[in-house]
Amino acid sequence: MNAKDPLQQDWIAARGTPLHGVLDVPGDKSVSHRAIMLAALADGTSQIDGFLEGEDTRATAAIFERLGVKIEVPASRTRIVHGVGLDGLSAPHSPLDCGNAGTGMRLLAGLFAAQAFDSVLIGDSSLTRRPMRRVLDPLSRMGAKIAAHDGFPPLRITGGQELQGIVYSSEIASAQVKSAVLLAGLYAKGETRVQEPHPTRDYTERMLQAFGWPVEFSPGLVRLPGGHRLTAAHVSVPADFSSAAFFLVAASLIPESDVTLRRVGMNPRRTGLLRVLREMGAQIEETDAGEEGGEALADLRVRHAPLHGIEIPRDAVPDMIDEFPALFVAAACAKGATVVRGAAELRVKESDRIATMAAGLRALGIEIEEAADGATIHGGTLRGGSLASQGDHRVAMAFAIAGQLAEDEVRIADVANVATSFPAFDSLARKSGFNLRAA
Ligand code: S3P
DSSP: OOOOOOOOOOEEEEOOOOOEEEEOOOBOHHHHHHHHHHHHHSEEEEEEESOOOSHHHHHHHHHHHHTTOEEEOSSTTEEEEEEEOTTOOOOOSSOEEOTTOHHHHHHHHHHHTTSSSOEEEEOOTTGGGSOOHHHHHHHHHTTOEEEEETTEEEEEEEOOOOOBOOEEEOSSOOHHHHHHHHHHHTTSBSOEEEEOSSOOOOHHHHHHHHTTOOOEEETTEEEEOSSOOOBOOEEEOOBOHHHHHHHHHHHHHSTTOEEEEEEEEOOTTTOHHHHHHHHTTOEEEEEEEEEETTEEEEEEEEEOOOOBOOBOOGGGSGGGGGGHHHHHHHHHHSBSEEEEOSOGGGGGSSSOHHHHHHHHHHHTTOEEEEETTEEEEEOOOOOOEEEEOTTOHHHHHHHHHHHHHSSSOEEEEOOGGGGGTOTTHHHHHHHHTOEEEEO
């Protein structure tokens, strides 16, 4: 039932040169997923610029094409989406493949729960191990009928249900859960309200507004009235802070580096790593700050600076949830210990990121103690070695950085999934000075 997993591919990373250059990292993954979804359901034709040409976001676009939405690709990173309106999707005849994308599957569960037709959502082996109860519970309270395997994919969605708006107080800080409920709320009777324990990325809310839905939100709280329609819009996707993060860490660690990352999305719910790296001693300047399509952008100039370990503030954790693999490598090269707590969510990402990073760093000679909700990483000297990325894109890219600092070569197994979020990472990394090659 699962989609075919990518072929095994390994990298060898070794010391390169100081990092230099002005780099453009690809478009934001979260924004790209949402742009396709809302544009598909809008009345009229939308244009998306800066779309992430990654496997995750292309999987989402391919699903809507299967459901009858015409999507043109006039140029790489641009999509023209001919919206079919809220009720214009056609029934699929076979399972819809979300690939590696937790965002794709969880958000689509909310959207498809409200359709007139039945659908089945499948994914790769990593996605099939990711918990879905967090979206199934609130959606079933709204009246959705979704069957899963003990809370895990595939998701079998029975269409034709009448959904009802709810007030949902989510226990976990998750933009995916919030968004699944809001997308179901587009079709629900009455108002849908979501309250979060800590504010998370607000792209769904912002984009709903841009597509003309009168949603009201403040940090940690969203109110979405039922009974409106989406109107086509133009979406400009900023460069993904989570992709820029690898270069922020690498250039901070590698002596004599000086790199500028252009037009990076600076939504405060995404930039926790910036705050944390600065507290560790990093030299990162924001230049040319601006705004596009309601999203804050800046060029980020990062120069090498010695880092020291810190206790990561718990309130920064949700704002840097995807950046922990890179942060663990920064911590391994920092002076002293770095303490991460309150980050149990890392255990249910594309891999168990606490366990995967701990095993990999130990293989490179770093002392690290795992906790249920984090780790204590003792800065030290990275030696060469072999490690497993467990097919986790961000783990693979984090260890590519470790290779630039290690005494000997680092072999990273199973890196093909880097294409899910950052398809040309290896060539951009090499262009900036990395020594990184296919094994
Ligand atoms: C995302 C939310 C986060 C993040 C993921 C993308 C989103 O997940 O880790 O990469 O686009 O909404 P959670 O909602 O599980 O925290």
